[in-house]
Amino acid sequence: MSNPVLIIGAGVAGMTAAVELADSGIKTVLVERLSTTGGNALNLYKAFPTDDCFYCFEGNRWRPGIRKCFYRSALTEQPNIDLKMNSQVEEISGLPGNFSVKLDIGPQYVDPKKCTMCGLCIEKSKAFSLVSPQCQPQAVVYDPEIEDTGTTSAAEECPTKAINLDAKSTKKIISVSDIVIATGYHEMQPVNVDEYGYGTHPNIITQLELARILDPLGETKGVLLRPSDGKPAKRVMMVQCVGSRDENYYAYCSKICCVFALKHAAILTQDHEDVEVSVVYMDIRTYDRYEKYYRDTRNAGVEYIRGRVSRIEPQDDGSLDIIVFDSLLNKYLKFSVDIFVLSSALEPSAGSSQIISSLGLKSASGFIGAINPETEVVVGNRIYACGSALGPSEVPESVTQARAVVSKILQSKE
Ligand SMILES: Cc1cc2nc3c(=O)[nH]c(=O)nc-3n(C[C@H](O)[C@H](O)[C@H](O)COP(=O)(O)OP(=O)(O)OC[C@H]3O[C@@H](n4cnc5c(N)ncnc54)[C@H](O)[C@@H]3O)c2cc1C
Ligand code: SF4
Ligand code: SF4
Known part of the structure; x- marks a missing residue:
């Protein structure tokens, strides 16, 4: 064979x-x-x-x-x-x-063929979790790095004897x-791109993090909330080409970030009431059939600003003032937003x-x-x-x- x-x-x-x-x-x-x-x-x-x-x-x-x-x-x-x-x-x-x-x-701590996802071990110990209801194999996972007194009883009481804490x-x-x-690929963590302040304020997030907020299976159950204080977010700004098309990070265009940013803009305007969305860009590269996201979001009121973000000023109420140089109007504009989303480069x-x-x-x-x-x-x-x-x-x-x-x-x- x-x-x-x-x-x-x-x-x-x-x-x-x-x-x-x-x-x-x-x-x-x-x-x-x-x-x-x-x-x-x-x-x-x-x-x-x-x-x-x-x-x-x-x-x-x-x-x-x-x-x-x-x-x-x-x-x-x-x-x-x-x-x-x-x-x-x-x-x-x-x-x-x-x-x-x-x-x-x-190590195979949980046998996926035996686990019925009954959830008993998750109730007993923080070391057990369900990655996603859609996970495959359909089984909980165990993290030995998380110390918790309930792990042994979780293993003993598992109704199908699916847990082996001694697995090697x-x-x-x-x-x-x-x-x-x-x-x-991996979404670049833009911690070193100083001008965008990622890591300095909880309301500055990446597109993958926004996808988790929008997802009904995510932590906020699809409700658009500010990570800083859990208050409803009404103004979202996105900035394109973070770490892409930039000799300091990745010279290449990450190809799909315009499309997924506009997909998120479409979800925000269609599925969430009274949310204002703006997108700061150099070029919008919605190739092929994806031009529809550009047209649809423009029609839905998404504001497109060609230019670059110059400054971010966190405010006491949790919002962010974003100063943008608009290269078409040739002037600086100031926006107050609840969530600032970085379309970060996709790296190997x-x-x-x-x-x-x-x-x-x-x-x-x-x-x-x-x-x-x-x-x-x-x-x-x-x-x-x-x-x-x-x-x-x-x-x-x-x-x-x-x-x-x-x-x-x-x-x-x-
Ligand atoms: C915010 C965002 C939104 C997107 N939205 C869309 C969309 O709406 N529509 C669309 O078509 N595309 C979308 N994409 C793109 C989509 O994520 C990719 O097309 C898809 O995930 C590519 O699948 P893949 O299997 O090539 O890579 P991945 O999804 O990255 O999977 C790679 C797998 O390999 C594993 N792995 C990596 N290295 C090793 C190793 N050394 N040994 C063992 N395993 C390893 C990883 O753990 C992972 O499970 C989006 C991307 C982003 C960032
Ligand atoms: S107790 Fe056992 S069967 Fe139930 S979820 Fe945990 S490992 Fe799976
Ligand atoms: S945001 Fe658009 S133009 Fe910029 S790297 Fe991504 S796909 Fe290319």
Whole structure:
């Protein structure tokens, strides 16, 4: 029997590659460093271009009864997918077709096959939590770093005996034929971009943080509240290109931040009453079909200011005065806002540079670089990449690239 395919990263791209390879009869080992699959998409609420709930993606024949929900999809049921959560690839050696991969497999404190998500352990101890109601595998997680007196009784009283507090991490060496890198992106924490004051005031947040506020499953249950004092927020300002198109941070355009900022502006004006939204920009890059977000939000009263933010002055009542230089009017304007949202750069995920150097791959601004632009997903001999591991990308593009990888692997196995 031929070796399985290794997929690193279980975001939308990695999950798509795993499910489609598995459905084609190819064994896969899907390695995810976190305790739930889904990657960044798990925390985004509504998805452009369709504005569907982000939890709903294509279903498949392994869970046909459930409405299109990707996160309750085949990952744990498909016999051809060996899902390794809390795990990392430590070392890769060997030759294409027969790579030798050393895995560090994290401790399995909670057995997802036994956990019924009854919530008893969460009531007993802070060390147990549910990452998201949509998490996959459907199980609570345990954090051994959180010391709590209730953990032992939680383990003893778990009705299905799903908890093993003594679980240890293990090392395993496997042979794989091909490697798919689907390690995604990270939203830059703009702490060093002094002019925007991130980290100095709780009402200065990033777009990913705004997505959590807008999400009915988030902490505020979708109600727009100021992080500083929990009071209703009525005025939101966004600023584009934070850390992108900037030689001091990332020279590239992060490509999708105009679209997701405008998606958030549309949600704020459509789903929240009397909220004023303004966007400070250099250029609005709503490529292709996404121009509709620009038109719709303009029609809904979103104010667009071409220029740059010059100063932020926190006020005693928790609001922020933002001084903006409007380059079209050639003058300074002052705005009073409740929440200031930074459209921060999308950067390569932690560990990308190590993967690039250990496998001798090309780098494209720190993301994985293609050998040849025409076959974007081929990054080495029997090594492929898809999704945001190749650079900032939207979900439809990530899924298309994952399918291109699947097609390449299937051709090579013929
Ligand atoms: C604020 C915001 C809003 C967005 N809104 C939309 C939208 O509405 N529509 C849309 O189409 N797109 C949207 N996007 C883009 C979307 O998030 C990406 O297209 C999508 O997440 C890419 O999926 P991915 O699998 O390539 O990467 P990721 O989602 O980043 O997943 C990568 C996975 O790999 C894991 N991983 C990383 N490194 C390792 C490693 N070394 N070992 C093991 N595992 C590893 C990570 O933990 C993660 O689970 C938005 C992005 C942002 C920031
Ligand atoms: S008590 Fe057991 S079954 Fe219930 S949520 Fe916790 S681990 Fe799962
Ligand atoms: S997509 Fe828009 S906000 Fe993002 S870097 Fe490009 S121009 Fe700036």
